[in-house]
Amino acid sequence: xxxxxxxxxxxxxxxxxxxxxFKKSIQMAYQSIRVRFFRSMVTTMSLVLAVAFxxxxxxxxxIAQGLLSSGSSDYIHILTKAGFDVSPGDTTIASxxxxxxxxxLSLLVCVVGIINAQLMSVTERFREIGTLKCLGALDRFIVxxxxxxxxxxxxxxxxxxxxLGATAALLTSLARFGFSMTAHIPWAQINTxxxxxxxxxxxxxxxGVLYPAILASRMRPIEAMRVEQ
Amino acid sequence: MTENKKIVRVxxxxxxxxxxxxxxxxxxxxxxxxxxxxYVSIMGPSGSGKSTLFNMIGGLDKxxxxxxxxxxxxxxxxxxxxxxxxxxxxxxxxxxxxNLIPVMTALENITLPMTFAGISNDNATERGMALLKQxxxxxxxxxxxxxxxxxxxxxxxxARALANTPAIILADEPTGNLDLTTGEDIIxxxxxxxxxxxxxxxSATHDYKMLNVSDQVVWIRDGRIDKxxxxxxxxxxxxGLETAQT
Numbered sequence: 001x002x003x004x005x006x007x008x009x010x011x012x013x014x015x016x017x018x019x020x021x022f023k024k025s026i027q028m029a030y031q032s033i034r035v036r037f038f039r040s041m042v043t044t045m046s047l048v049l050a051v052a053f054x055x056x057x058x059x060x061x062x063i064a065q066g067l068l069s070s071g072s073s074d075y076i077h078i079l080t081k082a083g084f085d086v087s088p089g090d091t092t093i094a095s096x097x098x099x100x101x102x103x104x105l106s107l108l109v110c111v112v113g114i115i116n117a118q119l120m121s122v123t124e125r126f127r128e129i130g131t132l133k134c135l136g137a138l139d140r141f142i143v144x145x146x147x148x149x150x151x152x153x154x155x156x157x158x159x160x161x162x163x164l165g166a167t168a169a170l171l172t173s174l175a176r177f178g179f180s181m182t183a184h185i186p187w188a189q190i191n192t193x194x195x196x197x198x199x200x201x202x203x204x205x206x207x208g209v210l211y212p213a214i215l216a217s218r219m220r221p222i223e224a225m226r227v228e229q
Numbered sequence: 230m231t232e233n234k235k236i237v238r239v240x241x242x243x244x245x246x247x248x249x250x251x252x253x254x255x256x257x258x259x260x261x262x263x264x265x266x267x268y269v270s271i272m273g274p275s276g277s278g279k280s281t282l283f284n285m286i287g288g289l290d291k292x293x294x295x296x297x298x299x300x301x302x303x304x305x306x307x308x309x310x311x312x313x314x315x316x317x318x319x320x321x322x323x324x325x326x327x328n329l330i331p332v333m334t335a336l337e338n339i340t341l342p343m344t345f346a347g348i349s350n351d352n353a354t355e356r357g358m359a360l361l362k363q364x365x366x367x368x369x370x371x372x373x374x375x376x377x378x379x380x381x382x383x384x385x386x387x388a389r390a391l392a393n394t395p396a397i398i399l400a401d402e403p404t405g406n407l408d409l410t411t412g413e414d415i416i417x418x419x420x421x422x423x424x425x426x427x428x429x430x431x432s433a434t435h436d437y438k439m440l441n442v443s444d445q446v447v448w449i450r451d452g453r454i455d456k457x458x459x460x461x462x463x464x465x466x467x468x469g470l471e472t473a474q475t
Contacts, residue, residue, distance in 0.1 A: 018313045019347045028333075035332040035373075131328040134289070135389075136317025136345040138309065221316070222289045224328055225280070225401055 020141045029148035043117040044157035044205075050110035051158045051201040054103055055165025058193045061095055063173045066186035068092070075177070082176050107204060114208025118150070122216040129216050130224025139217040146216055150209035151202060158201025162194045234300075236396060236429050237263040237286055242295035244281050255281045256292070257452040263445075265396070268423055268430045270439045273449035280401065282449060283433040287322065287399045288315055300396070317345045321390030321398045321428075323419075325405035327382040329374040335385045336361065336370040342392040360388040364418060380411035387418060391426070398423065400432035404439075416442055 033040045064084050067075045085096060122129070129142055173181060244256040255278045263269050273279040284290040285297050288304045296303050299315065307315065316322075321342075329338045336357050343353040361367045364384040366377075374382050383403060390398050400419065404412035420442040423430045432439060440446060440463055448455040 017347070018310065018317050018345050020345060024344055031332045127326065127328055128330055131322075131324070131330065132341075133313075134316055134322045134328075135342045136313045138313050220289070222284055225284065225289065225324060 018136050018138055020137065020144070025141065025144050026148055029145050029152060032145070032149055033152055039121070040153055043114065043121075044153045044160075046110045046113040046117075047154065047157035047201055047205055048161040048164065050106045050204075051161030051197055052165035052168070053106050054200065055162045055194065055197045056169045057095070057099055057103055057165075058197060059166045059169035059190055060173065062186055062189045062193055063169060063181075063184075065092065066184045066189065067177065067181055069186075070184040075181075078177055107200075111204050111208050114150075114205060115211060118146070118209045118212040119215070122146075122212045122219075125216075126219060126223045126226075129219050130221045130226075133219070133221035134224055142217045142219075143213045146209055146213035147206065150205045150213075154202035154205025155198070157205065158198040161201060162197045165197070166190065166194055234265045235262045235298075236265040236300055237261070237431065238298040238301070239282070239286065240296045240298065242282070242285055242292040242297060244278075244285065244290070245293045255452055256285070259295070259449075259452075259454055261447065261454065261457075263429060263431060265429055266423075266427050267444040268420060268442055269432070269445045269447060270443040271431065271433045271447045271449060272435070272439075273455075277449045278452040279433050279449050283399065283401055283431070286431060287320060288312060313345075317342055318393050319396050321392070321395040323383070323386050323390050323398065323400040323403045325402035327374070327379070327386050327406070329382055329385055329389075331374050334371050334373055335366060335377065338374070338385055339389045339392055342389060346393050357388075357392070360391060361385075363422070364388045378411075379407050380414060383407060383411075383415050384418065387415065387422070391422060391428070394426065396429060398428050398430045400430065400434075402434050402436070403432060404434070404436045409438075412436065413438055 064079055064082075067079065132142060133139075170185075239259050239261040242256055242259045243254070246253045246255055259278075259282055261282075271279050271283060281290070285292050286299075288297075288299070288307075291305055296305060298304070299319065304312070304315065322328075329335075330341065333341065336354065339360055340350075340353040340357040343356065344350075348356075358367060358370060361370050364387055366381060366384055366388075369377060369381065374385070377385065383406075387403075390400075398419070403419070404415055407415060416436075416438055419430055419432075422428070432443075443463075444460050446458045446460075446463060448458070
């Protein structure tokens with residue numbers, strides 16, 4: 001039998017007695033994703049597409065900027081034909097308001113989709129969450145596991161989306177401006193853009209999971225006992 | 230004979246559920262004392278308050294009135310950390326629906342509470358394998374719950390409940406989803422392990438097969454304790470059915 005410390009004494013010490021090592025929570029989050037792979041794919045799909053769109057627009061702008069900075073006047077003509085708003089004498093490409101709006105809306109839709117998918121996930125896993133609490137998990141362990149899952153999905157999805165979008169942008173630019181433009185591709189700028197895009201994607205995934213994760217943490221362990229007849 | 234410590238003490242507990250306009254009085258004043266090391270079954274028809282009382286004892290719900298003491302500590306006074314500690318180290322839970330984590334293997338399910346208790350990976354694995362061996366499943370340690378039968382899952386659940394050598398095991402209808410023979414296996418397993426380790430087992434159940442192994446049976450009806458019978462008083466000849474109908 002267990003002789004634990006007296007429960008009412010030394011409240012400060014008790015805080016450290018139940019622990020979930022970080023490595024273990026990563027392992028649990030990873031396993032959750034791996035075993036529910038198809039479901040994770042579906043959740044991440046909207047993120048991949050939204051990030052791909054964002055990357056496509058941004059990298060497209062970067063390439064156009066690179067072309068403009070090259071100084072060759074032929075490009076101005078092609079750029080205008082391609083839909084960029086450039087007049088002779090401009091040195092920078094500004095993204096139009098319409099472009100920004102569309103990107104913003106697509107990201108918003110993506111976040112709403114993630115929130116929905118994560119809420120469903122929490123509802124489906126009520127028994128698992130309740131059981132974890134019966135085994136002694138603190139509320140914040142549950143939040144941690146959900147956040148880690150979302151981070152992993154976000155990173156993977158954003159990475160895939162960024163690559164997809166960038167590739168699409170490069171290919172369309174090749175088609176529009178011909179092979180000669182490869183000399184003017186601003187690789188450094190594109191790398192920075194991709195980095196920011198991946199960060200945004202991961203952030204969106206985290207933003208979408210926050211509310212469901214907090215709901216999950218507040219779930220009472222009694223839910224685990226509930227037997228649906 | 231020295232007086233046995235009362236590991237669980239329920240004192241004038243009432244519980245009301247507020248369902249909008251109606252207030253349902255599920256528990257109407259329960260006084261109960263459970264001694265350390267006993268195997269106690271709480272029995273009663275559906276709606277009698279058996280599960281509610283069970284949830285009170287296990288610290289899963291707070292009473293509307295009265296107190297529940299576990300080892301003479303009023304659990305309503307515990308904060309979230311202490312409650313988590315209680316659930317991790319002092320109480321082991323067994324559910325009707327087994328409630329194993331589906332994404333983890335049998336061994337990982339058993340070592341999870343040990344991880345919460347701060348035990349190192351190697352120690353946990355060693356103890357986990359020993360527990361699996363005791364319940365007869367050491368060959369299946371790498372299998373997920375979906376690859377195990379109901380009886381096997383419940384055996385893993387029993388092993389998990391014992392992971393941190395708890396003082397109390399709470400079993401809510403452990404044989405509810407099992408057939409006759411498997412149910413009997415689980416009951417005898419629980420009895421054997423509880424005797425061996427001196428664990429107090431409190432089980433809420435409909436199942437009359439439990440009567441044979443219980444040291445004490447608490448009958449609940451309509452939110453009150455109908456009677457408490459010690460094993461000697463049960464009419465085991467007819468499997469306890471006669472006694473149940475009085």
